[in-house]
Amino acid sequence: xxxxxxxxxxxxxxxxxxxxxxxxxxxxxxxxxxxxxxxxxxxxxxxxxxxxxxxxxxxxxxxxxxxxxxxxxxxxxxxxxxxxxxxxxxxxxxxxxxxxxxxxxxxxxxxxxxxxxxxxxxxxxxxxxxxxxxxxxxxxxxxxxxxxxxxxxxxxxxxxxxxxxxxxxxxxxxxxxxxxxxxxxxxxxxxxxxxxxxxxxxxxxxxxxxxxxxxxxxxxxxxxxxxxxxxxxxxxxxxxxxxxxx
Amino acid sequence: xxxxxxxxxxxxxxxxxxxxxxxxxxxxxxxxxxxxxxxxxxxxxxxxxxxxxxxxxxxxxxxxxxxxxxxxxxxxxxxxxxxxxxxxxxxxxxxxxxxxxxxxxxxxxxxxxxxxxxxxxxxxxxxxxxxxxxxxxxxxxxxxxxxxxxxxxxxxxxxxxxxxxxxxxxxxxxxxxxxxxxxxxxxxxxxxxxxxxxxxxxxxxxxxxxxxxxxxxxxxxxxxxxxxxxxxxxxxxxxxxxxxxxxxxxxxxxxxxxxxxxxxxxxxxxxxxxxxxxxxxxxxxxxxxxxxxxxxxxxxxxxxxxxxxxxxxxxxxxxxxxxxxxxxxxxxxxxxxxxxxxxxxxxxxxxxxxxxxxxxxxxxxxxxxxxxxxxxxxxxxxxxxxxx
Numbered sequence: 324x325x326x327x328x329x330x331x332x333x334x335x336x337x338x339x340x341x342x343x344x345x346x347x348x349x350x351x352x353x354x355x356x357x358x359x360x361x362x363x364x365x366x367x368x369x370x371x372x373x374x375x376x377x378x379x380x381x382x383x384x385x386x387x388x389x390x391x392x393x394x395x396x397x398x399x400x401x402x403x404x405x406x407x408x409x410x411x412x413x414x415x416x417x418x419x420x421x422x423x424x425x426x427x428x429x430x431x432x433x434x435x436x437x438x439x440x441x442x443x444x445x446x447x448x449x450x451x452x453x454x455x456x457x458x459x460x461x462x463x464x465x466x467x468x469x470x471x472x473x474x475x476x477x478x479x480x481x482x483x484x485x486x487x488x489x490x491x492x493x494x495x496x497x498x499x500x501x502x503x504x505x506x507x508x509x510x511x512x513x514x515x516x517x518x519x520x521x522x523x524x525x526x527x528x529x530x531x532x533x534x535x536x537x538x539x540x541x542x543x544x545x546x547x548x549x550x551x552x553x554x555x556x557x558x559x560x561x562x563x564x565x566x567x568x569x
Numbered sequence: 570x571x572x573x574x575x576x577x578x579x580x581x582x583x584x585x586x587x588x589x590x591x592x593x594x595x596x597x598x599x600x601x602x603x604x605x606x607x608x609x610x611x612x613x614x615x616x617x618x619x620x621x622x623x624x625x626x627x628x629x630x631x632x633x634x635x636x637x638x639x640x641x642x643x644x645x646x647x648x649x650x651x652x653x654x655x656x657x658x659x660x661x662x663x664x665x666x667x668x669x670x671x672x673x674x675x676x677x678x679x680x681x682x683x684x685x686x687x688x689x690x691x692x693x694x695x696x697x698x699x700x701x702x703x704x705x706x707x708x709x710x711x712x713x714x715x716x717x718x719x720x721x722x723x724x725x726x727x728x729x730x731x732x733x734x735x736x737x738x739x740x741x742x743x744x745x746x747x748x749x750x751x752x753x754x755x756x757x758x759x760x761x762x763x764x765x766x767x768x769x770x771x772x773x774x775x776x777x778x779x780x781x782x783x784x785x786x787x788x789x790x791x792x793x794x795x796x797x798x799x800x801x802x803x804x805x806x807x808x809x810x811x812x813x814x815x816x817x818x819x820x821x822x823x824x825x826x827x828x829x830x831x832x833x834x835x836x837x838x839x840x841x842x843x844x845x846x847x848x849x850x851x852x853x854x855x856x857x858x859x860x861x862x863x864x865x866x867x868x869x870x871x872x873x874x875x876x877x878x879x880x881x882x883x884x885x886x887x888x889x890x891x892x893x894x895x896x897x898x899x900x901x902x903x904x905x906x907x908x909x910x911x912x913x914x915x916x917x918x919x920x921x922x923x924x925x926x927x928x929x930x931x932x933x934x935x936x937x938x939x940x941x942x943x944x945x946x947x948x949x950x951x952x953x954x955x956x957x
Contacts, residue, residue, distance in 0.1 A: 417665065441801035445788055446811040448766035455734075456803070456811070458741055464802065467601060479613065487745050489612065489896075492604060492626070510801040526797055531766050 335384070336551050338374060339396055339405030342387035346540065349431045350406050357560035361385065374557065383553045391415065398422055403548035404557070410436050410515055410538035414474050423543040427561055430568060432540035434517040436474055438481070438533035441504050441511065442526045449531050450486040453511075457490040460510075471496040471509035474535070478513045481535045501525040576950075577657045577943050580679045580703045584655035587699060589681045592654045594636035596661075600626040602635055602929065614662045629661035634897075634922070634938055635929075637682040642931040649932040651685035671914060671945055679703070680919070680940030684926065690866060692937060693901040693921060694873035700917050700939045701881060704905060707941075708950035712905045713913060714881065716842065717891030717920075718870075719743075720863045720900035721849065725835055728857030729828045731756070732818050739832075743893045753832065758823035775816040784809040784816070831855055838889040842871045845887040870901060892920065899923045901937070907949035916949055917941040 340361065341347045351361045354374065363372040372385040386402055393405035394415035406429065412419050419426070440447050447456055460468045468491045472478050475493050482488040494509050501521050503509040513535065516522055522529065542561055544554055585591060600617050616629040630636050633656050642648050657679045664672040681699065686692035697716075704712055722743065726736050735756055742749040754760055771791065775784055788809040792799070799805060831852065838848050846868050853861045875882045892902035902920030906913045919939025927933040 441797075441799075442795065443792055443797040443799050444801060444803065444808060445768060445771055445791055446808050446815065448768040454741065455738065458737070459807070459811070460803065463807065467604060468802070483612065487742060487748055489604075492601070504800045505798075507800075510803070526800070528767075 334400040334403050334545060334548055336548065336553060337384045337386050337402045337404075338554070338557065339386050339388050339393040339402040339407070340372070341390050341393070341406060342370065346390060346406075346432060347387070350429075350540070353429060353431070353561065353564065357557075357564045359557065359560065363387070377553055377556055379552070381553060383557065397543060397545060400545065400547075403551060404542065404544040404554050406540060406542050408432055408434070408538050409541050410434070410474070410477070410536055412541065412543055413536060413538075414477050417476070419543075421546070423545050425542075425544040425546070425549050425558065427542040427558060427565065429540040429542060429561065430565060432538070434515045434538050435534050436477060436513065436515050436536040436538060437522075437529045438535065439501075439512050439514060439516075439522050439527040439529050442528045444528075447530070450482075450488065450533065453482075453530065454486055454488045457488050461490040467492045468511070469494045469509040470511055470513055471500050471503035472513035473497065473500065474513050474515075477535055481513075501527060576707050576947055577677050577679055579706055580941065580943075581655060581657045583703055583706050584679070584681050584699070587681075589653045589655035589683070592637060592640055592656055593658060594630070594633065594640040594656070596630055596659065597627050598630045598636055598639070600628040602639070603628055603631060614664065616661050616663055631662050632660050632940060633658060633678055633680060634682060634940070635925075637938070638684075638925055638929055638931075638936070641682075641684060642926065642929060648926070649685065649934055651683075651687075653681065653683050655679070655681045671909060671948060673944055677943040678940045679943060680938060682936065682938035684936045685934045686937070689900070689921070689935060690869035690873050692935075693870050694877050696919060696937055696939050697874060697903055698877040700903070700905060700919060700941065701878060703941055704907075704917060704946065707943075707946040708954060709907055709916065709946055710953055712907050712916065712949075714885040715891050715904045715906070716885055716887050717889065717893075717902040717904075718863070718867055718887075718900060719892045719898050719902060720921075721860065721867065721889060722832070722835060722893070723899070724859035724863035725832060725852075725856050727859040729824070729832075731824055732814075732821050734814050734818060735821075735824070744896065746890075746893070750833075753824070753829045756824040757826050757829045759826070759829075772812065772815050772819065775812055776819050779813060779816045779820075781809065781813055784813040788812060835860075836890045836893070839887060839891075842874070842882060842885050842887050845889075846871060849889075866900070897922045897925055903939070905941075907945070907953075909945060909948045909952060914945055914949075915942065916945045 340350055354361050358376050360375045361372060362375055363369055365371055370387045372387060374383040374385055377383060388396060390407045391411050393407040394411040396402045397405045398416045416422050447453060457468045470478055470491050471494045473496055478493055482491060496503055500512050500514040502525060503512055505525060542558060544558060548554055603615055604612055615631045618627055620627060637654050641652055645652055659675050660678045661675050663674060668674050683692060726739055739752055742752050775787055788805055835852055838845055849864050849867060853864045892898055898920040900921035904918040905916050907916045917939060921937040923935045925936055
């Protein structure tokens with residue numbers, strides 16, 4: 324599996340934390356409720372830091388990274404644990420459980436990865452409709468139906484393996500995926516949404532059974548580093564905080 | 570790999586002696602053709618990339634069947650005339666991180682493709698016999714041969730009366746046994762009435778007066794009322810036609826349970842080749858002319874195979890469910906397996922794909938072929954030599 328070629332002893336005991344924005348603030352807040360202080364070291368804009376307040380004398384080294392880098396670094400064994408979205412973990416790491424089975428839901432950053440088609444597709448409600456439409460589409464238009472998404476792996480898995488939709492191709496989208504059908508860049512999309520309002524504004528509808536993944540922020544710990552005392556303490560403390568929440 | 574290359578050349582010589590002309594189609598192929606022709610098993614394992622300008626999606630060929638078809642359509646003077654090709658060359662398949670000597674990312678394949686052959690049963694038997702011969706030439710004595718025939722299930726579905734949309738759906742789901750069974754259950758109404766969906770109210774409205782005019786009118790009105798533009802590459806006619814089909818199918822009689830059972834019974838037929846003729850024969854009595862014709866073709870093929878491979882035929886197995894996961898095959902399919910390191914692994918296989926050339930824009934010409942996995946053949950040969 325991915326990550327297996329990394330020698331255990333070479334995975335540094337570092338926690339990856341989102342480097343900016345709401346994700347970073349909420350993470351810091353949550354850690355502080357667990358009695359832990361997230362501190363940047365070096366200059367204030369640096370990408371290094373540490374987590375203080377752990378039992379014993381040691382502090383845990385922290386790397387401030389973008390949410391998607393955290394998933395990749397975790398897979399590659401460049402950090403031992405990280406806080407990032409389940410969507411990014413599932414998309415980036417072919418078999419997440421084989422790399423980081425311990426994933427503690429942190430109760431924020433809720434969003435769904437969904438299949439959304441143009442509202443004008445009045446005859447399409449479910450993935451089984453999409454399967455049929457995709458086959459007809461190819462026969463009629465002599466091209467494959469295009470799905471704009473940044474979730475290439477999740478899309479392929481959900482479409483092909485779970486629902487037998489094979490007559491499609493993915494179009495990589497870096498941002499503003501919801502605008503792709505109207506712009507003629509794709510026929511439908513797979514995107515992340517928290518309220519669905521952006522999809523509605525773009526006249527797209529989520530299929531009845533089109534939720535691929537219900538995502539939220541997770542603390543993910545590499546299997547080969549789960550026994551590290553500092554990391555299991557962070558996990559336990561966060562778990563205790565989560566259990567106190569209503 | 571020197572030994573492997575020798576073996577490849579030996580097999581290629583054998584193919585040439587049997588009057589198959591060697592071809593070397595390009596390694597880099599357009600991706601679309603493969604994405605659409607190959608089943609998910611191949612699709613998920615194909616290396617895809619874009620050209621540096623990001624315009625064309627390309628792939629490293631995962632096999633040589635489609636490339637040989639494309640080569641034929643581009644180079645043959647008369648693509649409708651009979652043509653026999655053979656090849657020896659690398660193919661590329663992604664196997665996750667599980668890549669090893671028996672599941673390499675890049676390996677040599679040797680095979681033949683035969684377009685426009687005359688008698689199907691004879692050609693089927695000849696290609697199978699050639700595969701067996703090539704395996705022998707590679708030094709492998711013991712192979713397990715499984716035959717299938719996806720033409721049988723296609724024929725049975727044709728014999729059973731149902732809306733064309735249901736038949737197309739069953740055929741598409743053939744490669745996913747669980748989904749196939751669920752669809753059968755749904756069509757017989759075994760699961761009770763169909764669950765309502767977000768578009769059911771619209772179908773209700775259309776079912777009251779199902780015509781294309783009404784469907785177009787309803788669809789148009791709906792779009793206008795909701796201020797929707799037509800985006801996403803489908804026309805209003807397409808959308809309306811499918812709404813109409815859904816409305817009409819609602820009124821269709823459910824698929825009789827005994828017909829669904831017949832489909833399951835056909836797919837369950839397996840065992841030695843000749844007894845399977847009898848088993849299939851019994852099923853034809855409950856079906857129609859299409860299955861009868863497919864059954865006769867099966868029996869004729871077995872007869873030719875027995876004539877060409879009188880000893881081997883005794884140990885061959887028929888499995889009606891085998892081949893249902895390969896998308897492009899239309900009839901006869903086969904697989905040769907050898908024991909390697911305590912496992913039984915496919916070392917070769919092939920079959921008939923009569924729709925392929927036409928679907929690539931060529932003439933409607935029957936076609937079949939087979940290919941061998943050279944590293945596995947070499948491994949099997951070494952192992953059998955060691956135990957001899």
